[in-house]
Amino acid sequence: RVLCRLFAIDTPMEAKETVHRLWREADRLVQGPRPGHLNQALMELGATLCSKRAPRCSACPLHSHCRAHAQRRTSELPVARIKTPPKELRLVALVATRGVAADLGLWLGHGEESLFSGLWNLPMLEGHGRAVANALLAANALSGRIAARPSGEVTHVLTHRKLNVQLWRVHAADGTPPGMRCVRLSELGTLGISKLTLKAIEQAGIMQDKP
Numbered sequence: 001r002v003l004c005r006l007f008a009i010d011t012p013m014e015a016k017e018t019v020h021r022l023w024r025e026a027d028r029l030v031q032g033p034r035p036g037h038l039n040q041a042l043m044e045l046g047a048t049l050c051s052k053r054a055p056r057c058s059a060c061p062l063h064s065h066c067r068a069h070a071q072r073r074t075s076e077l078p079v080a081r082i083k084t085p086p087k088e089l090r091l092v093a094l095v096a097t098r099g100v101a102a103d104l105g106l107w108l109g110h111g112e113e114s115l116f117s118g119l120w121n122l123p124m125l126e127g128h129g130r131a132v133a134n135a136l137l138a139a140n141a142l143s144g145r146i147a148a149r150p151s152g153e154v155t156h157v158l159t160h161r162k163l164n165v166q167l168w169r170v171h172a173a174d175g176t177p178p179g180m181r182c183v184r185l186s187e188l189g190t191l192g193i194s195k196l197t198l199k200a201i202e203q204a205g206i207m208q209d210k211p
Helices: 002-006 016-029 035-048 130-139 185-190 195-204
Strands: 087-098 105-109 124-126 142-146 152-157 161-175 180-184
Touching: 002 016, 002 035, 087 130, 087 142, 087 195, 105 185, 124 130, 130 142, 130 161, 152 195, 161 195, 180 185
Parallel strands: 087 161
Antiparallel strands: 087 105, 087 124, 105 180, 142 161, 152 161
16 A cells, blocks of 8 residues: 555556566665565554555655655555456256145255355256256256246345346155255254355245244
8 A cells, every 4th residue: 555655556456567566666665684674664654654544644754755645646546456246147046845834845955066065055057937947957856846937036146246046946846866855944954054045945935834
């Protein structure tokens, strides 16, 4: 931050060109047998005077050399990183249940290559629509009565992805799907389940099927 203001560097701090420029400027400033003192001084300056939101320029020993101060741009610099919006991904998830009332079970998967590796999740596949839901049902070696219409959608935002998940109820789901198990609703709290799956379960309303 201090160097970006001192030299009025107007490219984002995390950009490769900015990093190279900062190293060049720092290398040029280092003089004498104790370069660590410069590093410590810059850190102290950034922590006490050259703060992010309210720099105390009048008290700064470098204010007469600071280009950002001279240009009245201390509030603009350093330039914040431009955040890339997360990529939207449309998915279908099966809310496949077996049994009724107190014995109702929900089919969950535990694949290591899933979006939420290591957690239990609803089976999901990229796309939207009943045809995709039917393909997902077959791909997981499950059979059952799939609903005529989706039971809702949930949105879940990750660091680089925004998941738009369409939920399809499947009743009387049965089979021997690899990497999956039918979990009784009363046992859900004992498993590590992704937040997305918890949101989907609530949206689909299957907890209301419990007595």
